[in-house]
Amino acid sequence: MEPNKIEDILEKYFQGETSIAEENQLKEYFSSPNVAQHLEQYKPMFGYFSQAKEQKSTYEIPLLPKSRDKKRNVAWLSIAASAVVLLGIGTYFFVSEQKDTTAVASQTELGTYQDPEEALKATQKALALLSNNVNVGIESVQYIKEYEQSKNKVFKQ
């Protein structure tokens, strides 16, 4: 290819007006061994562009779906965990409530007597217990009476 034509393309190139095909012509020309002396300075530039395109990523893209699976596993795990927690709370309340109802039942049902005589005995016993306790209370009030008497002796009205 004659240098004149290359110079024209080169001029266009620096104006940013070349097409891909023309740029390829330039690359080809500058990679050939017979580059005109005065154009020698552009050689490394186009050489670099061709070389730069050869660079490749050596890195393997990591197996992508695996990370996806992991994410899904975490989701399932959290669902399972929350189910277990809910079940635990549920059974706790259920069991404790059952206990409560039995306790209340045993408190309210005090039992009953079928035989009237036995019932009378039990009632008398209960009443005796009550009156005994009341008498204990009255005995302690006797001291107050004593105090009243001595007060009246001292302070004669």
Added chain:
Amino acid sequence: MNQVVFIELINPFKDKVFRLAKRLLTSTEEAEDATQEVMVKLWNKKDNLESYNSIEALAMTMTKNYCLDQLKSKRASNLQIVHNNFTDREPQLDKKLEDENSLEWVEKIINELPEQMQLLIQLRDVEQYEFEEIAKIVNMNETAIRVALSRARKKIRESMTNTHLYGTK
């Protein structure tokens, strides 16, 4: 869409994504991370990928945005360690090595351009996308792209002539 179909879908442009990320970011490792990130994002979108005209353009746009975000978040806090800090500047023995060295110079010059220009050079001169496709990826109109590209190319030429003539003047 299963994994095999997806891999087949991304294979044609996987390396382009990597090269774009490498152009914009500082190290190969970062570029690998960016590639992986973009692919994972694509995979997560897999159910509505059909609604996009060009998945490749979508991937390139995502890469561009991801890299620019990375740069923005790092620039404030980190000291940049650019890999060409470590190149040894000893004169090369061989003509072939000298050639390689001049290619390295080009790389260095491109790395010093503003990000926008790097992006356009990468998309046009390296990956050889049509202007129409570039317009979709970078969200600019074609005239603006041509102008910016022209500027970028002239800048490279300018720096190249400076290094080329270094020592002769």
